Amino acid sequence: MVQYAQARLDHAFAALSDATRRGVLERLGRSDASITDLAEKFHMTLTGMKKHVGVLEQAGLVTTEKTGRVRTCTLGPRRLEQETAWLERYRQLWDARFDELDKVVNELKRKEKTDGRNDKE
Amino acid sequence: MKNRTTVERKSERELVVTRTINGPVRLVFEAWTKPELFRQWWVPKSLGMSLLSCEMDVRVGGRYRLEFAHGDSQLAFFGTYREVTPHSRLVWTNEESDEGPVTTVTFAEKGGKTLLVMHELYPSKEALDAAGTGAADAMAETFEQLDELLVTLAASSGRRET
Numbered sequence: 001m002v003q004y005a006q007a008r009l010d011h012a013f014a015a016l017s018d019a020t021r022r023g024v025l026e027r028l029g030r031s032d033a034s035i036t037d038l039a040e041k042f043h044m045t046l047t048g049m050k051k052h053v054g055v056l057e058q059a060g061l062v063t064t065e066k067t068g069r070v071r072t073c074t075l076g077p078r079r080l081e082q083e084t085a086w087l088e089r090y091r092q093l094w095d096a097r098f099d100e101l102d103k104v105v106n107e108l109k110r111k112e113k114t115d116g117r118n119d120k121e
Numbered sequence: 122m123k124n125r126t127t128v129e130r131k132s133e134r135e136l137v138v139t140r141t142i143n144g145p146v147r148l149v150f151e152a153w154t155k156p157e158l159f160r161q162w163w164v165p166k167s168l169g170m171s172l173l174s175c176e177m178d179v180r181v182g183g184r185y186r187l188e189f190a191h192g193d194s195q196l197a198f199f200g201t202y203r204e205v206t207p208h209s210r211l212v213w214t215n216e217e218s219d220e221g222p223v224t225t226v227t228f229a230e231k232g233g234k235t236l237l238v239m240h241e242l243y244p245s246k247e248a249l250d251a252a253g254t255g256a257a258d259a260m261a262e263t264f265e266q267l268d269e270l271l272v273t274l275a276a277s278s279g280r281r282e283t
Contacts, residue, residue, distance in 0.1 A: 010169040010191070010192065011167075011169055014169075058167070086253040087128050087129075087130065087136075087253070088128075090128055090136075090138075090253075091126055091127070091128040091138070092167075093165075093168065094126050094128065094138045094140070094239075095126035095140075096165035096166075096167045096168070097162060097163060097164075097165050098124075098126055098140045098142065098162075098237070099123070099165070100161065100162035100163075100165050101142055101149070101152055101162040102123075102124075102142055102143055102144075103161075103162070104152045104158055104161050104162045105142055105143065105144035105148050105149055105152055106143065106144065108144065108148045108151065108152065108158075109144055109145075109148060112148070
């Protein structure tokens with residue numbers, strides 16, 4: 001699990017390799033901001049800013065919370081108990097893994113269908 | 122349709138992960154036990170690692186070994202299969218450290234879908250805590266480095282802006 005956490009460090013540094021994203025972190029270091037605020041400040045479309053925030057969120061550098069129509073961004077990981085935080089990261093790992101497993105199983109199902117028409121193994 | 126993945130700390134020494142997979146149990150079991158299929162899903166892209174090799178001798182007493190590349194370093198995960206019950210149950214050890222858990226995966230089919238329950242039993246409360254803390258420590262380190270970076274950024278942007 002420690003090794004997986006190290007992989008997350010790579011994520012964090014990849015997220016930091018972009019100047020806009022560094023700017024967003026610096027901005028959030030002063031106060032929380034909505035995605036709309038950030039998009040305006042950095043002269044970007046909402047979609048573009050959402051992507052950047054998504055990368056920062058995946059790296060665990062930013063947390064977002066939606067209240068009504070406004071999504072507010074905060075610096076740092078979710079303010080949960082530390083254990084809950086690492087369980088959540090562990091959950092994300094398994095969630096990503098199982099999404100891939102779903103794809104593999106779907107592919108097997110598809111193959112079985114096409115093969116089934118020709119011959120039966 | 123995407124199914125939900127849950128993780129729960131069942132006791133001081135146990136973690137349980139559950140997920141429903143959209144396929145019959147025989148295919149899901151195949152994906153867990155054939156190396157050529159297993160390697161297609163065990164290392165999601167978001168993990169930032171690549172799988173160098175994957176050897177699995179899936180029978181009671183058989184061994185497995187997974188080797189990963191992570192940046193410049195290499196990591197190996199290995200252990201022994203303790204139980205192999207086709208389409209229903211797999212148990213293996215994680216021997217890369219003394220504190221590694223015993224992993225049990227059960228497969229149950231319902232309406233053409235498969236419910237997976239992965240149970241990890243750690244040798245002690247401390248081992249499970251350490252596994253979690255190790256992950257938390259690595260994140261704390263990221264944040265320390267980030268703090269330093271933010272100080273630098275704030276200093277340089279202070280010069281540009283008023």
